[in-house]
Amino acid sequence: MKIRTLFILLIMSSGIASAVEPKNIHKTTGLIIAPGWELVKTNCTSCHSAKIISSQQSSKNGWLKTIQRMQNQQGLKQLKPATEEKILAYLASNYAIKKTARRASLPAAALPNNPWKKCCLTKQKVYKIITIRKNMY
Numbered sequence: 001m002k003i004r005t006l007f008i009l010l011i012m013s014s015g016i017a018s019a020v021e022p023k024n025i026h027k028t029t030g031l032i033i034a035p036g037w038e039l040v041k042t043n044c045t046s047c048h049s050a051k052i053i054s055s056q057q058s059s060k061n062g063w064l065k066t067i068q069r070m071q072n073q074q075g076l077k078q079l080k081p082a083t084e085e086k087i088l089a090y091l092a093s094n095y096a097i098k099k100t101a102r103r104a105s106l107p108a109a110a111l112p113n114n115p116w117k118k119c120c121l122t123k124q125k126v127y128k129i130i131t132i133r134k135n136m137y
């Protein structure tokens with residue numbers, strides 16, 4: 001009975017672990033490993049790091065404009081249409097515009113009191129803040 005419970009728990013926890021597993025990231029380039037990533041590695045990382053790509057977010061059309069910019073201004077060679085399409089599909093699905101890149105601001109009620117607010121400052125409080133700040137460095 002106990003062994004069976006343990007077994008069930010083990011299966012459940014492995015399911016949870018795989019559900020939160022981050023995307024596969026290629027170690028040296030930092031690119032997300034998904035169909036087409038090697039084309040990006042070969043065609044897009046000879047002049048700059050892949051980070052300049054992976055730090056961006058864009059739509060498919062935006063990525064197309066980036067490729068064209070690379071070709072018109074930076075010397076990227078013309079790509080075979082099939083290669084370009086695969087690169088675009090990869091970039092558009094793995095480096096799409098995220099709806100929320102940052103969390104929403106906390107509501108005022110959830111923030112600590114503002115110690116600098118004029119009404120609430122006493123000499124003691126100012127002294128305390130200065131001492132805390134001094135000890136920080």
Ligand code: HEC
Pocket residue numbers: 040043044045046047048052053056066067069070074075076077087
């Ligand atoms: C022949 C060299 C070269 C190749 C190949 C190249 N780039 Fe670039 N790329 C550059 C240069 C140079 C810059 C820096 C421009 C700057 O500093 O303003 C740049 C900047 C960028 C930027 C950031 C600035 C911007 O204009 O958006 C992105 C994104 C980018 N490249 C994507 C790509 C992608 C995707 C590919 C492959 C399809 C690629 N690059 C291939 C030369 C290249």
